[in-house]
Amino acid sequence: MSRPHGYSINSAASDDSEDDEPLIEPEAVPPQCCSARLNLAVLMLFGFSVVYGLRVNLSVAMVAMVNTTDPQPAQNSTFIHACPLPPGTENTSKTFLQPEGTPQYAWNSETQGWLLGAFFFGYLTTQIPGGYLAGHYGGRLFLGLGVLGTAALTLLTPLAAQFGSRWLFALRALEGFGEGVTFPAMMAMWARWAPPMERSRLMTLSGSGASFGTFLALPLTGFICQTLGWPAVFYLCGGAGCLWAVFWFIFVSDDPRTHRGISKEERDYIINSIGPQGTGHGWSVPLLPMLLSVPLWAIIITQMCSNWAFYTLLTSLPTYMNDILHFDLQSNGFLSALPYLGSWLSSTLSGVVADSLIERRVFSVTVVRKIFTLTGMLLPAAFLVAVSYAGCSHILTVTFLTLSSTAGGTSSAGVFMNQIDIAPRYAGFLLGITNTFGTIPGVMAPIATGYFTEDRTLQGWRTVFWVAAGINAGGALFFTIFGSGKIQPWAVTEEERAEAKKNRSRSIST
Template identity: 55%
Template sequence: MQSETEEDSDSSPLLVNSGERRELLPPPAKAPRCCSARYNLAMLALFGFLILYALRVNLSVALVDMVEVNSSMAENGSASVCPAHTTSPKIPHNTTGKRYPWDADTQGWILGSFFYGYIITQIPGGYLASRIGGKLLMGFGVLGTAVFTLLTPLAADLGVGYLLAVRALEGLGEGVTFPAMHAMWSSWAPPMERSRLLSLSYAGAQLGTVISLPVSGLICYYMDWTFVFYIFGACGIIWFIFWWWLVSDTPKTHRTISQSEKDYILSSLQNQLSAQKSVPCGAMIMSMPLWAIIVAHFSYNWTFYTLLTLLPTYMKEILRFDTQEEGFLSALPYFGCWLCMILTGQLADYMRERLNFSTVVVRKTFNSIGMIGPAVFLVAAGYTGCNYVLAVTFLTISTTLGGFCLSGYNINHLDIAPSYAGILLGITNTFATIPGMVGPVIAKSLTHGNTVEEWQIVFYIAAAIDLFGAIFFVAFGSGVVQDWAVGGSHSHRH
């Protein structure tokens, strides 16, 4: 449990190493935010994660149209639970997309295959980013994911094994992106602007989901599912060109940054970064604040990935919306989450900077709301029956409240060890990728009949894991730079 001494000291004056000598530093003069290099970086990162998540989730919508409609689907029981959500008759402009005889288990493996590549490059990505810089890894991570997305229709046509391999390779490329971006923010984000900058950039993931789900539904409806992969893959290549031209790894190497902004960023961070080159692996393993992030990250992702990969299926098979409708309605919860992340990022920094709340209090409060709230409304969604409005409302509230977690566990790596933020995110995201690998498989295995009762079990499991993660983070989370992260005998506070 966080001690009162540590909690109170996390807003004390900043300290800096000078050999064995430590001295107080004057507070850095703030630089304007408008049109600044650090906020331009946040916007480019936002679009990068938007594209990454569009590339990740488009298969969830396309898969509905890729699978043959057979007798087993007609007998799965969902028709006897909820009547079809009737709309005015619409005739698709194009139905030329090929369909494949994949059963529910095969679909679960296809949806989870991305994460088998994704998990491999998390820790190596964080380590490499700390050595060669995040720009290179982030850029080529998006580019590689985009190229393999373009190859997805060909792989599906060659066979399910090829599709599994291509999706795993997409995950391999995308796996380095979050650790790479965290490593970049360790050099770019002033402590009192971390919540704002990181919420702005990482909210692109939610925005990508918001855009990808309905747009993919429209593409499938009016064209065919192959264009889902061609269009989003091309967007990834275009983004890479802008990223490569406009971004620098650090403020020192940026070509157009103002001197005042450079001084502001460097002076605000110099007292938190470690000069030691070796990674303190033993101390990391024994660090309970790090384990608090690991457990919270794993728990949150179980719910997030379950809904991310299976919400379109739930919308179609249980709530009985058509492809066009379920694309828009599946996106609604993530629009709420995106908006919540932006607003709570501003609120978190305001509470720390203006209201003098300690970092640990802000992190634990926001994290608890972002995990307990979604658990409650997710369970409630399973008991709405065929009330379409109430079901979509509860799922939207559940996912929206999850946006609080970005200012909770999600940026806590930078609080406890800014020098190793990329590596730490690689570690926690490795554990947090496991739900993406096994969650869809378990959910599909539990919902062979596609009944409301089966989906209630899926929601209960996710809610229970969420609740456990929230409690663990409250018990062991921290808001101060750890001793092992600075190589000294005293913790650095902010």
């Protein structure tokens, strides 16, 4: 299963190898259906569905948690709505009915913005150490404990809210602290599990759990809030995360070499196709070359730009549906979820298409990553601008938001997996770095949205969408200029260097 001259097919997928022989004979590839690597991807999909459900449930529950009938001292005059209220609701004193005895809180727009951004203060701190440790020890323990810890803390949300907004802020920050290790751990695991010609489809399938979980959580949160009360949201979501962790620790292994249920054919295929890059990176990492790596900075800047729009919608879309378009809570959750259904489908499909383009040598890895990044950032930017001018049209707003997120899903096969292209062995650590920077918009975007929309006007939300669109477009152009899909010199192992030197000597002698 190795390439001619002793190279592993892991290095063959770079841009310098496009005129070589096929990477691997089709009949030598074990079927993916029911394989250990596909089972791992599916379990990861459900895991990330859970953690994103835990992450976004507050966005919808916030609408039910806040007492909108409690007037602010400076707002004794009649409130002017940006869009007309639905017929029959003009004189309704309480928009969202909760089961009797369900508490509500008088949190203003600014406080809500800080609470929605609190998660990311903790999320920032564990990305890099989580990626480093997962790259050394393996990602199974860190991903499993990350989900389990976040789920357990979620169960305490109603108690923290009862104590006050500061307690809830601290709890959400702790949840982010636990969840911060999950994506770097995923990347570290795929560095050992994903054959190069299957990376795009396996990683987009597992990572699409973010969109799939959001799609499920938003409408379910609205339904649960109206039927059982908002505290039940956090009890049920937290319980689901604890249950998932049981299956994870039973069925998952760090490495195909230690997996109990994998076939010999699949194990040999994975190990031989990945080659020396599929091992832990040890305690030392080339920090200075990483710091000076232009392709790495291209990933960092681009992910920051893309995440601004993503986190703006993730944390603030239910508020927009409520304050501007006046959807009821259950419809709010369902319509807020539609964009993520499109994103889930497009990201999964984009992985299959990207792998096909690389395997058939239609384009190089670099070109494929840039194509999917451009389509996944420029098109969403255009649709976000369209949203800002949709006004009070429910149909146009939901349509443009859905198209924006659907197009954005294609970037999953672009910049968001580029770390494993440029440095497979250090992929978990690199994702920790890029995700740390990429999480900064998760802190800033909801806070900025809270300031822009303090008066709840269409003009304020238009600013929100224009800013997100402009940042998105800038990131796409930056990656197009500076991005790369080649394994960087500082990521090549000593074994690969020795093999390359031996091959050069053979070429000279012949």
